[in-house]
Amino acid sequence: xxxxxxxxxxxxxxxxxxxxxxxxxxxxxxxxxxxxxxxxxxxxxxxxxxxxxxxxxxxxxxxxxxxxxxxxxxxxxxxxxxxxxxxxxxxxxxxxxxxxxxxxxxxxxxxxxxxxxxxxxxxxxxxxxxxxxxxxxxxxxxxxxxxxxxxxxxxxxxxxxxxxxxxxxxxxxxxxxxxxxxxxxxxxxxxxxxxxxxxxxxxxxxxxxxxxxxxxxxxxxxxxxxxxxxxxxxxxxxxxxxxxxxxxxxxxxxxxxxxxxxxxxxxxxxxxxxxxxxxxxxxxxxxxxxxxxxxxxxxxxxxxxxxxxxxxxxxxxxxxxxxxxxxxxxxxxxxxxxxxxxxxxxxxxxxxxxxxxxxxxxxxxxxxxxxxxxxxxxxxxxxxxxxxxxxxxxxxxxxxxxxxxxxxxxxxxxxxxxxxxxxxxxxxxxxxxxxxxxxxxxxxxxxxxxxxxxxxxxxxxxxxxxxxxxxxxxxxxxxxxxxxxxxxxxxxxxxxxxxxxxxxxxxxxxxxxxxxxxxxxxxxxxxxxxxxxxxxxxxxxxxxxxxxxxxxxxxxxxxxxxxxxxxx
Numbered sequence: 001x002x003x004x005x006x007x008x009x010x011x012x013x014x015x016x017x018x019x020x021x022x023x024x025x026x027x028x029x030x031x032x033x034x035x036x037x038x039x040x041x042x043x044x045x046x047x048x049x050x051x052x053x054x055x056x057x058x059x060x061x062x063x064x065x066x067x068x069x070x071x072x073x074x075x076x077x078x079x080x081x082x083x084x085x086x087x088x089x090x091x092x093x094x095x096x097x098x099x100x101x102x103x104x105x106x107x108x109x110x111x112x113x114x115x116x117x118x119x120x121x122x123x124x125x126x127x128x129x130x131x132x133x134x135x136x137x138x139x140x141x142x143x144x145x146x147x148x149x150x151x152x153x154x155x156x157x158x159x160x161x162x163x164x165x166x167x168x169x170x171x172x173x174x175x176x177x178x179x180x181x182x183x184x185x186x187x188x189x190x191x192x193x194x195x196x197x198x199x200x201x202x203x204x205x206x207x208x209x210x211x212x213x214x215x216x217x218x219x220x221x222x223x224x225x226x227x228x229x230x231x232x233x234x235x236x237x238x239x240x241x242x243x244x245x246x247x248x249x250x251x252x253x254x255x256x257x258x259x260x261x262x263x264x265x266x267x268x269x270x271x272x273x274x275x276x277x278x279x280x281x282x283x284x285x286x287x288x289x290x291x292x293x294x295x296x297x298x299x300x301x302x303x304x305x306x307x308x309x310x311x312x313x314x315x316x317x318x319x320x321x322x323x324x325x326x327x328x329x330x331x332x333x334x335x336x337x338x339x340x341x342x343x344x345x346x347x348x349x350x351x352x353x354x355x356x357x358x359x360x361x362x363x364x365x366x367x368x369x370x371x372x373x374x375x376x377x378x379x380x381x382x383x384x385x386x387x388x389x390x391x392x393x394x395x396x397x398x399x400x401x402x403x404x405x406x407x408x409x410x411x412x413x414x415x416x417x418x419x420x421x422x423x424x425x426x427x428x429x430x431x432x433x434x435x436x437x438x439x440x441x442x443x444x445x446x447x448x449x450x451x452x453x454x455x456x457x458x459x460x461x462x463x464x465x466x467x468x469x470x471x472x473x474x475x476x477x478x479x480x481x482x483x484x485x486x487x488x489x490x491x492x493x494x495x496x497x498x499x500x501x502x503x504x505x506x507x508x509x510x511x512x513x514x515x516x517x518x519x520x521x522x523x524x525x526x527x528x529x530x531x532x533x534x535x536x537x538x539x540x541x542x543x544x545x546x547x548x549x550x551x552x553x554x555x556x557x558x559x560x561x562x563x564x565x566x567x568x
Contacts, residue, residue: 001170003168004167005134006031006034006035006165007171008134008137008141009137009141010042011138012138015173016141019042020045020069021044021069022045022052022054022069023053023072024050026077027162028073028075028077028099029071029074029162029165031162045433047429048454049080050076051080052452052458053081053084053426054070054083055426057097057430058087058093058095058430059428062091062215062410062427063413063430065410068095068430069098070098071097072098074114074115074162075112075115078120078121079115081099083420084420085125087417087420088154089155091212091415092216094148096156097155097158099157101114102161104132104163125157131164132164134164137160139177142173147179152184184303185303185319185320187325188301188320192318193329197332198338200232200274203270203271204341206270206340208223208230208233209273210236210237210244210275210277211237211275211277212277213322215242216322217321218323220243222323222327223243223276224244225330226326228250230333230340231250233250233263233348235253235259235263235266237255237256237284239414239416239417241401243277245407245408246406247407253402254402257283258398258551258552259553260361260402260551261551261562268560269294272297272299273298275299275300276322279302279310279311280310286558286559288312290557290559290560292312297315298312299314360562361403361551363547366519367520370522371544371547372541373403373547376402377403379404379441379469382527382530383530385407386411387439388440389440389443390424390428390441390443392445392451393421393423394421394478395478396445414427421448421451422448422451422452423452425442425444425468428442428464439530444469445472445476447476450500456509459536463534467529467539475491475494480494480495480545485554486554502540503538506538511538514539515542516542517542526539
């Protein structure tokens with residue numbers, strides 16, 4: 001069966017079980033769009049900006065464990081998509097991005113809408129391909145999906161010149177693929193797993209620190225079983241929230257720059273630390289020298305060998321799939337005749353609970369001004385903790401992470417590594433399309449929402465009933481907070497003057513807008529929004545412009561050098 005390259009591209013998507021592609025057409029991909037038109041298995045979602053296409057595919061992937069797919073044209077289509085690609089790369093999200101390219105004979109001649117897609121994206125993809133021969137297209141796409149999902153996941157770019165998409169060749173899709181130089185390790189080393197088990201059994205002050213790798217590996221059950229077996233405190237990174245149920249008594253909250261006091265102090269003072277699917281980044285452990293000043297044994301489980309001992313030297317490295325390694329570790333622990341020291345654990349929990357008693361997430365509520373923390377608490381209450389919550393980046397992101405208690409994986413969708421403003425709304429579109437009957441909330445700020453606010457048009461076209469929770473403090477809040485703490489209250493360009501009327505703007509796009517000025521109206525407005533099952537509702541909460549995120553570990557400081565609200 002002879003097919004054009006464009007038809008082959010769509011056939012490959014069908015073979016991979018792709019049901020949804022996010023994109024924006026242009027000259028270099030018109031043959032591919034024509035092939036899309038002539039089939040009905042793959043649905044195309046027309047966004048209003050290519051950055052949003054990739055963010056939407058990202059949100060779709062994070063909430064489903066499927067490979068997200070975006071389709072963009074050459075030149076500015078590709079460059080507009082780079083922010084979304086880099087966002088997915090930093091958070092290890094499996095995606096395939098198909099980009100159009102000028103005809104092969106024009107490459108390198110500065111043709112209309114030509115950019116070096118491979119060169120531009122090389123630093124922010126897991127891998128990329130330029131397909132110069134239509135005969136290679138099916139195999140290349142098979143490789144792209146395999147690379148995106150296997151090992152440490154990530155985005156893979158396939159750049160297809162326009163002439164390649166119009167050439168014909170006999171179609172055959174490989175049933176499997178092997179890449180000689182790429183063989184990710186799935187099973188952990190048995191001897192290392194036994195060493196880890198022995199250290200955990202002998203620990204007097206154990207701590208389990210779990211990140212986004214637990215979510216990506218679908219290893220939440222194994223993690224939960226291990227934490228309960230060891231009776232150890234567990235903390236999650238921003239990316240790992242939901243990997244362990246936040247309502248469980250052994251959960252000590254998120255750690256890091258805006259983590260709880262008990263999580264940070266536990267990390268700093270434990271004697272055995274088990275790190276699972278995480279990378280000891282700067283926002284998690286703060287100053288590396290300060291973190292290393294307390295002796296402890298560190299066990300690190302990760303699919304990516306390059307992440308182990310990258311920032312912090314570990315004692316027991318275990319390379320492998322998190323779910324597989326945790327399963328093997330549980331088996332060793334269950335078979336061991338030794339048991340954890342109950343007396344030592346009781347003493348450790350006494351210390352943890354003393355730190356916990358500081359109630360580091362407490363805040364002074366108000367009957368006059370809406371506190372952003374209160375909005376998130378009510379959002380959690382009204383949705384029974386079962387919503388999918390996306391966020392943009394800033395103070396609102398931290399408040400959502402702190403006050404919405406995620407008990408399931410893949411419910412918290414945010415840009416962690418790159419910190420991308422404009423992520424929240426398009427990511428929510430991807431989530432809503434993947435889960436049409438679910439409650440989806442986008443927590444955002446008046447700055448972030450304007451980065452991709454044009455996607456309200458996409459939401460209208462595809463009838464996506466997202467609830468936009470805008471915590472509007474009239475500032476670029478996190479910038480203002482840092483300016484207050486570290487720049488002498490010089491609020492240089494962080495105040496948002498001339499803001500739009502978000503209610504009227506939402507209505508102009510065909511949605512429902514509600515402005516909320518009083519704390520007494522917060523709960524009612526949220527209930528009304530979620531009762532409107534078929535409507536996108538934009539809730540513009542006028543929040544306290546002076547409120548700051550606490551706890552806070554200042555940049556360059558250590559975990560125990562945390563600032564609490566009560567300290568000021």
